[in-house]
Structure formats: C-alpha cells, structure tokens
Amino acid sequence: AQSVTQLGSHVSVSEGALVLLRCNYSSSVPPYLFWYVQYPNQGLQLLLKYTSAATLVKGINGFEAEFKKSETSFHLTKPSAHMSDAAEYFCAVTHNNAGNMLTFGGGTRLMVKP
Amino acid sequence: ETGVTQTPRHLVMGMTNKKSLKCEQHLGHNAMYWYKQSAKKPLELMFVYSLEERVENNSVPSRFSPECPNSSHLFLHLHTLQPEDSALYLCASSLTIVDNPNGYTFGSGTRLTVV
Numbered sequence: 740a741q742s743v744t745q746l747g748s749h750v751s752v753s754e755g756a757l758v759l760l761r762c763n764y765s766s767s768v769p770p771y772l773f774w775y776v777q778y779p780n781q782g783l784q785l786l787l788k789y790t791s792a793a794t795l796v797k798g799i800n801g802f803e804a805e806f807k808k809s810e811t812s813f814h815l816t817k818p819s820a821h822m823s824d825a826a827e828y829f830c831a832v833t834h835n836n837a838g839n840m841l842t843f844g845g846g847t848r849l850m851v852k853p
Numbered sequence: 854e855t856g857v858t859q860t861p862r863h864l865v866m867g868m869t870n871k872k873s874l875k876c877e878q879h880l881g882h883n884a885m886y887w888y889k890q891s892a893k894k895p896l897e898l899m900f901v902y903s904l905e906e907r908v909e910n911n912s913v914p915s916r917f918s919p920e921c922p923n924s925s926h927l928f929l930h931l932h933t934l935q936p937e938d939s940a941l942y943l944c945a946s947s948l949t950i951v952d953n954p955n956g957y958t959f960g961s962g963t964r965l966t967v968v
Contacts, residue, residue, distance in 0.1 A: 773956045782857070782943055782959035790954040829896070831956065839951055845895045 741766050743832050745844035753852045758802075758817040760847050762830030765811065772813040773831040773841070774804055783829060789813060800824070825851045856880045859944050859960035866934065867968055874929040874963045876944030884950040885927040886957065887919060888943040896943075902927060903950045934967045941965075 746761040764770055771790045775783040787798025794806040800823075804815045815828060830844040857878045866872050876885065887899040901909035902921040916938075918930040927944055941964050945957040 771954050771956075775956075775959075780941065780962065780964055782859075782961045783945075783957075784959070785956055788954070788956060833951070833953055833956075840898075840901070841947075841953065841957055843896050 741770070741832050741834065741839055741842050743830050743842055743844035745828075745830050745847050747847055748845060749848045749850065751850040751852060752820045754822055755819050758815070758820045758824065758849065760815040760828050760830075760849065762804075762813045762815065762844060763811055764813060764830075764832045766832060766834065768834050770832045770834055772804075772806060774798065774802070774813075774815050775829040775831065775843075776800075777827045777829065777846075779826075786815070786828070820849075820851045822851050822853065825849055857944055857946055857958050857960035859942075859963050861963060862961065863964045863966075865966045865968060866931070868934060868936075870934075871930070871932040873931065874942055874944075874965075876927040876929075876946075876960055878925055878946040878958070878960075880946060880958060882946035882948050882958070883924055884947045885921060885924075886945040886947075887927065887929055888945065889940050890943055890962070891940040900929075901950060908950060931965075934965075936967050939965055939967045 742765045744763045773788045774786040776786045777783045787796045789806045797803045802817045833841045885902045889897040899913045900919040905921045920928040941962045943962045944960040947953045947957045
C-alpha cells in the first residue's frame with residue numbers, strides 16, 4: 740500500500756525566507772512523486788515530479804525537491820519566498836507497474852508574511 | 854489554459870434544483886476523475902472513469918450521478934443536494950488510471966454553493 744504524509748497543515752514564512760514543505764511517503768516499490776500547487780479557487784497545477792531520474796528535481800517558480808530514498812522523503816524547498824507563493828501545496832505518490840492510482844497528501848497551506 | 858476545462862466556474866443552486874457540471878479534455882487521456890474539495894478536508898476522490906467505464910465509486914451519495922459519454926467528456930449530474938455538498942469540484946484526467954509518470958492534469962474547478 741502507498742501513502743503520503745505532509746507534516747504541517749499550515750506553514751508560515753516571511754517574504755525572502757526559505758520555504759520548506761515536508762512530504763514523506765510509504766512505498767514497497769520505487770515511487771513516482773509529485774508536488775502540486777493550488778491557488779485560491781483554482782485547480783491543482785503540477786509544480787514538479789520525480790520519476791527515477793535525477794534525485795534533485797527542479798520545478799516552476801524556483802521550487803525544487805529532493806528524493807531521499809533512505810528517509811522516504813520528498814521535501815519541497817525554495818530559497819526565497821515571494822508573496823505570490825502563498826497557496827496550498829499537495830504531495831502525491833504513485834508507482835510504475837504497481838497498478839496504483841495517485842495518492843495525495845492532506846496538503847500544506849503556505850502563508851507568506853510581508 | 855490547463856488542458857482540462859470545467860464549466861461552469863461558479864454555481865449556486867437550491868436544494869431542489871437539478872444541475873450538471875461539465876469537464877472536457879483534449880489531451881488524448883483515457884482516464885477521468887471527479888474530486889470533491891471541502892474547506893479544511895483532504896481531497897476526496899468521488900468517481901474514476903477509464904475508457905468511458907466507471908471503475909471506482911467511493912461511496913458517493915446517489916444525489917451525485919456521473920456520466921462519461923466519451924473519453925473527452927465527463928459530467929456530474931446533481932439533484933436534491935444538501936448544504937454540506939457545497940465545495941470545489943475538481944475534474945482531472947490522465948493517460949491511464951494507474952502507473953502515471955506524468956501525474957494528473959486538473960481543471961480549474963467548479964465552486965458549488967447549495968442554498
């Protein structure tokens with residue numbers, strides 16, 4: 740079975756500070772991992788994905804995430820937060836050749852203070 | 854444009870009304886999904902269609918009735934809804950229902966308010 744845990748349903752940072760959103764997954768086979776961003780009253784937009792190539796993945800808007808197999812983590816980071824980064828972020832997992840649909844985490848709301 | 858189009862964007866309906874939500878994709882995807890997103894709750898998967906056949910129905914009340922006439926279109930027919938059904942309804946699509954290295958593509962959602 741696969742699952743995703745996002746630690747912290749709300750994260751608040753100051754503008755210009757480091758953004759760190761945590762995602763841990765459980766999986767018995769190598770995963771595909773995703774981060775999605777959702778702005779108010781919008782759908783989910785793919786931010787970045789890991790599909791067993793480079794472990795450090797760069798996405799849109801300056802975000803990146805690192806796949807760490809030993810820690811079963813796929814944390815999302817951005818060196819310097821902008822006000823426009825305020826949104827909800829979802830981590831998701833699936834696998835190759837395991838017959839699984841995408842499983843989403845509970846989401847983390849990022850607030851950016853001026 | 855995300856590639857998945859949902860209409861209407863906003864809908865207000867009375868509890869005795871009948872309305873439909875529409876989702877359309879021209880990405881060549883074979884799987885389509887309805888999700889419900891309520892305030893302070895996780896994403897809830899409602900229905901899954903693969904090649905126009907329903908493959909999953911997560912204990913959704915019968916007042917929600919999905920329809921998938923072809924692989925590009927998905928509807929959610931609504932009747933006699935309750936105020937607690939007010940939520941953002943999201944449609945998504947993917948190439949297949951499982952083993953997707955590209956994840957899902959989401960529409961912008963329909964904000965439904967039941968009065």
